[in-house]
Amino acid sequence: MANNDLDGFKLDQRHGKARVRVTRVWRTNHGGNHFMVEWNVSISLISDCLNAYVSDDNSNIVATDTMKNTVYVMAKQCSERLSVENFAILLAKHFTSYYKQVNAAIIKIVEKPWERVSIDGQLHTHGFKLGSEKHTTEVIVKKSGALQLSSGIEGMSVVKTTKSGFEGFVRDKYTALPETRERILATEVTASWKYSYESVASIPQIPLYFTEKYMDVKRVLAKTFFGPPNEGVYSASVQSTLYQMAKAVINSFPDISAVHLEMPNIHFLPANISSKDNTIVKFNDDVYVPTDEPHGTIEATLSRTWSKM
Ligand SMILES: O=c1[nH]c(=O)c2[nH]c(=O)[nH]c2[nH]1
Secondary structure, three states, rough: OOOEEEEEEEEOEEEEEEEEEEEEEEHHHHHHHHEEEEEEEEEEEEEHHHHHHHHOOOOOOHHHHHHHHHHHHHHHHOOOOOOOOHHHHHHHHHHHHHHHEEEEEEEEEOOOOEEEEOOOEEEEEEEEEEOOEEEEEEEEEOOOOOOEEEEEEEEEEEEEEOOOOOOOOOOOOOOOOOOOOOOOOEEEEEEEEEEEEOOOOOOOOOOOHHHHHHHHHHHHHHHHHHOOOOOOOOOOOHHHHHHHHHHHHHHOOOOOEEEEEEEOOOOOOOOOOOOOOOOEOOOOOOEEEOOOOOOEEEEEEEOOOOOOO
C-alpha cells in the first residue's frame, strides 16, 4: 500500500473496483467457432492520493467508476483471444503507465468455466455450458514493470472410493476415530501457483501460454491425486497426497516457483444405524453419509528454496 507520513501517523491505503463482470466474444467468420470468456475482475490501485483522505481533495483520485469502464475498453481492444493472465497484466500495465500517481496495480480475475458443448459427438461452434472448477489469477505490476504473477484453480471437487487410509495418528482420551486403510477420500482443491517471471517484459510471448499451463497444472494435480486408472495410488493421508500433488507441479513446470494447495478433508461417514434392539444398517464399505461440515482443513505451500513467495 502507498504509505505516507502524517505527523506521526502512517496511512496505508489503496482503492479499486471489485467484481467487475465482463464477457468477451471472439467470432471467426464463415461459420467458424466462436470463443467466449466471462471474467470477474477486481482492481486495486496503490496511488498517491493522500489528500483525498486527509484534505477532502480528490484531484489525484482515479475514480473507481473509471476503473470499471477501463475493463470494458480493454476487452474491446483485445481483438485476439488472450489468457486471463495476459488480460490482468494488460490492465495493470495500463493503470501504472497511464496515471502518474499510480505506483502499483493489483488485478484479480476469476474466469467462469464456460466450455464448448458437444452435440451428438460434434463440438458446437457457438454453444457453451458451465463446467465446474474456475481459473483464477492475481497480478501485481509496479510502475517499474516489476511483476508478481500467480494463477490458480478454485473448486476442483474430486473423490476416490478406495486407496485411502489414515493410521498411526495421536491416540488419547479424546480420540474416537478408528484407524483405517479403506475409506473414501474427497476434497475440493483450491490451488494457486506463483510464476517466476519478475517483469512484464520477461513473460512468454506465446499466445494463450498461461491458459495451456493452467490446463497442464490441472492435469498434473488430477493425475497425482487419482494415480493410474486401474491401480490408483494409496493415500496415507490428505497431507501426504497434498504434498505429492504440490511436488508433481513444481517438478513438472520449471517456471513455477511455488504452489499453495488447500485441500479440505470432506468426510463420507460410514453409515451404521441401530435401534435399541437391532442393527438396521451395518457398514461394510458400501453405504456412507456424505457431509459438508465439519470438514478437515489441510493446506500447505511448497516452494523452491530460491523462491520469494
Ligand atoms: O488425511 C487425514 N488427515 C488428518 O489430519 C485427519 N484427521 C482426521 O480426523 N482424519 C484425517 N485424515
